Amino acid sequence: DQQVKQNSPSLSVQEGRISILNCDYTNSMFDYFLWYKKYPAEGPTFLISISSIKDKNEDGRFTVFLNKSAKHLSLHIVPSQPGDSAVYFCAASYLNQAGTALIFGKGTTLSVSS
Amino acid sequence: DAGVTQSPTHLIKTRGQQVTLRCSPKSGHDTVSWYQQALGQGPQFIFQYYEEEERQRGNFPDRFSGHQFPNYSSELNVNALLLGDSALYLCASSFGQASGGYTFGSGTRLTVV
Numbered sequence: 001d002q003q004v005k006q007n008s009p010s011l012s013v014q015e016g017r018i019s020i021l022n023c024d025y026t027n028s029m030f031d032y033f034l035w036y037k038k039y040p041a042e043g044p045t046f047l048i049s050i051s052s053i054k055d056k057n058e059d060g061r062f063t064v065f066l067n068k069s070a071k072h073l074s075l076h077i078v079p080s081q082p083g084d085s086a087v088y089f090c091a092a093s094y095l096n097q098a099g100t101a102l103i104f105g106k107g108t109t110l111s112v113s114s
Numbered sequence: 115d116a117g118v119t120q121s122p123t124h125l126i127k128t129r130g131q132q133v134t135l136r137c138s139p140k141s142g143h144d145t146v147s148w149y150q151q152a153l154g155q156g157p158q159f160i161f162q163y164y165e166e167e168e169r170q171r172g173n174f175p176d177r178f179s180g181h182q183f184p185n186y187s188s189e190l191n192v193n194a195l196l197l198g199d200s201a202l203y204l205c206a207s208s209f210g211q212a213s214g215g216y217t218f219g220s221g222t223r224l225t226v227v
Binding site: 006036042089091103104105106 | 147154156158204206216217220221
């Protein structure tokens with residue numbers, strides 16, 4: 001059973017507009033959430049993260065929102081640029097003594113057209 | 115500054131064979147995690163190595179094993195390959211238990227025929 005779900009396989013947005021990527025999780029023990037971006041033939045690249053004690057984190061054009069009661073997070077990209085076209089993965093983790101595993105969603109392919 | 119280096123980049127193996135994939139972590143990182151990414155799926159955690167020991171393991175059979183060397187580099191071994199093992203294998207390094215501080219390599223594309 002998937003613990004992290006990205007229900008939209010793809011999203012198309014025009015350059016300059018806002019991109020909103022969504023992610024849901026089922027395990028309330030997750031306390032750290034991350035977004036990764038992946039281009040073809042490259043490994044995932046860390047984009048932005050948020051801990052469960054916050055409900056928003058911003059980094060330049062990227063903002064992540066966390067709604068713990070709904071077990072939902074979203075990534076906003078404003079303004080979207082053609083170079084943002086990639087697969088975006090939502091990931092969740094929980095700290096334990098043995099280490100930290102990332103649980104990934106299936107990804108959303110974002111296409112930004114100029 | 116070299117990031118995470120994985121070798122080989124591509125590999126074709128026959129069902130039943132064994133394979134070894136290699137990973138050199140980013141400079142300064144001491145923890146290596148391995149992930150399997152099947153087509154159309156997100157990466158799935160296989161296991162993590164720290165101080166040359168397996169620290170945490172995901173839901174993968176014993177056919178998947180690993181090793182970490184004193185220089186922090188790591189190997190992933192898969193025995194008795196199945197067609198379903200065809201995937202992109204990603205190595206990620208980090209320092210200690212740095213949540214989110216993972217740096218991923220570009221992966222090894224394994225095809226089992």
